[in-house]
Amino acid sequence: MFNRVLVANRGEIAVRVIRALHELGVEAVAVHSTADEQALHVRLADNSVRIGPAPAAESYLSVPALIAAAETTGCEAVHPGYGFLSENAGFVRACEENDLVFIGPPAEVMERMGDKARAKAEMHAAGVPLVPGTNVVAGPEDALAAAEELGFPVLLKAAAGGGGKGMRVVIEPSALHGAYERAAAEAHAAFGDGSLYVEKVIAPARHVEIQVLCDHHGNVLTCGERECSVQRRHQKLIEESPSPALDDEQREAMEAAAERASRHIGYRNAGTFEFLVGPDGSFSFIELNARLQVEHPVTELVTGLDLVREQVRIAAGEPLGHGGRAGPRNGHAIELRINAEDPARGFAPAPGRIERFRPPLGPGIRVDTFVEDGTTITPYYDSLIAKLIIVDASRRLAIERARRALRELELEGVPTTREVLAEILDSDEFRSGEYSTSFLEEAGARLPALAGS
Template sequence: MTKIKKLLVANRGEIALRIMRTAREMGIATVAVYSEADRLSPHVKFADEAVCLGPPPSNQSYLLGDKIVNVCKELGVDAIHPGYGFLSENAEFARKVTGAGLIFVGPSPESIEVMGSKLAAKQAAARFNIPLVPGTEEAISDISEAKSRANEIGYPILIKASAGGGGKGMRIVESESEFEEQMQRAVSEAQSAFGDGAVFIEKYITSPRHIEIQVLGDQHGKIVYLFERECSIQRRHQKVIEEAPSAVVSPEMRKAMGEAAVGVAKACAYYGAGTVEFIVDDKLNFYFLEMNTRLQVEHPVTEMITGKDLVREQILIAEGKPLSFSQEDLKIHGHSLEIRVYAEDPKNNFLPDIGKLVTYRRPQGPGIRVDDGFEEGMDIPIYYDPMIAKLITHGENRQDAIDRMIRAINDFRITGIQTTLDFCRFALQHEAFVSGNFDTKFVEQYFTPKMLEPAFTQEEQELLAALAVEFFQKEENRLSPIHPVKALPSTKWKNRLI
């Protein structure tokens, strides 16, 4: 076992800062890397040392794996934590790190490689009898053969890029007549986005829920699951609201999903923190979707209900230490929610909105956590993901967590840019969410921009009407003093206005 003394975080913003805080608690020195756009970022100020990688674009800074490894050599760094995004699921980078004699705080390059290909991941999962969505077992490029397989599976079907993510290279096909066009588009988009045009076909689950299982494995073969996260509130196939546990998962289903997730992890000899994602149909049948071989954005809700610091566990596992707890030791404590506060305009199709954080005041109080990487007065750069912060709440039960989140949203003060705060408030108060009866089509089914317009009660509308009448009467009196002023429509409102 090797003790990590100095850790470089190959990432930026909130996740870099979050990792560094745990490292500091563990007595580990930290090194930040940053682009010119992030020179004044809080993660740069927090680190013990910081090195500029280059200009703002990711391919000139945060994706420069060789440069990051060289920085480690120059500064005597022991280990690299990749966070999420950027190089976190890049098997070649992981190999370069270990090849340079450094510790990669994550799984083996081989695990990343297997699970990085959706097809290879499905094949690995199949060996452990994990439930899979009906579909092709291999990449398919011949359109006539693909069409024949689609007919066997039955429409609607989903064409997916094997190397894909974030909804890229994905096409829903409702009927045979549109199959060829959609397949050509999927292949083209996959080639453009990932340099790999391989696609496969699977049955499209029409009303799916997105539920994932957090797993931890050490380098001695022990793997546990830390329960589930519900991630079905999404826009553009990307999550906006997450919670743990799910409102619809029974103890029996939780155990079955957890054991399936452990099976997936065993299929690729996994160690470190990882997430096994499942798609769940309207009858609560679950099917393996993919595995993310890294820390997830939404990991805080798992930390809140288990009391485990997942970054701390990642570091201990990377040092070669065995897990200090068993599956039986893990219990669910209360309920937790996370909303992603994006610099986006929900009234304009969630388009990114850049600008300066003129006002930025975090909510406070019991059961509230804010993971962020910005400060008041900073600019939101156009080069990276538009997430400003993650707002997390914890309560004794689901309703307590929702009530606390709504209060926290109301207390969060952000001006200068549009954010998703209002949308998240709307979603959390919607009957479908409160009842737990929702799926990944929540935005499509229930949300329109007008939902975020201020709603006035009948009494408030009457008051506004009275104010308008008084205003116009005063204007008329000022311009034409010889005309008598008409009485207000209601003395009740006149008295209130006085």
């Protein structure tokens, strides 16, 4: 096991990783920008290093600054969290070149799976179903020809990244050129690469993902699914496990596909295979997230696993207890993302000062956060304030507990997603479990919190 690990992130995920390291008896070194001098993750860590000014490009995305911080503090490993450099193969190679263990997959695997066209070829070779689509297209004319062959509507997607960046749905041919230019520009700004590819839109569809853990001893453990279909602008708002859309046969087929894919590509550490599930129950691979996910606590509460702890143990060379399927799986878990955003203005970021924060308490409620009274939500970083994760014996009970948690949450100072989350939980679609990725778009007019958006 490591003695000291650098946590190359901020916010709630840095807090989460530092706590896991301390439980393993490992010292944690935090990094921070000038905007995060007094942040909770800095105070919780055993040591901290200022790595630059507030803009992420000059701090949390600065590979030289992070490597220097790890070396000067005597760290043996680096945990990237999620976002920032967590899926940057260049950062992984920089860690390897400086004798630092990267707590995640190898650079070579990350490069292969980060190339969306190559990832699709690898999945096809592993016998994993794919969404009908193309490799990278040369430009809007090629995209139009491909779209006409696939049939509208289609989705333009960035080849170099995910998270909803560089992504546009195109309903008809006349809209394709404009959508292509906007998606390519957004992709280039986010990933430094404006390449796009085209996929057929599956509608209505569910977004369901499979969590895996893979060690260096040949064990592949699949940890069940997470239902992530409640989204705005391809960004998740609510996740739950198990998915109300799957039966046992479908679940096993998806987990078996994720296991085959993990073995085929030589995956290591924690990863998530994302799928679209069509109205007929068929599933198709979307992408592999070669990192820890924001919504990982949903899986933890159902399986009893500590995914961050397992990440560190795997990176240190320790074996998983077993491969196959994680179990037993108990109850139902729901995660609610409390973001500093204004739903009535299209979920526009709403930075500001948290005047009062009192999280809900009681049985079956977990709150992952970094905020306190007086915390400033800056415009430089992600708008996530806190994650409320609820577990109970059944989906019906978990929904009622989630409603109670939202009622008890006290958060003053900035607009948040709390009210729209409560309205979603109360909706007929969510309560029935019969919703799709277009739920918010279709239900917006009926949700008061979205009025005017």
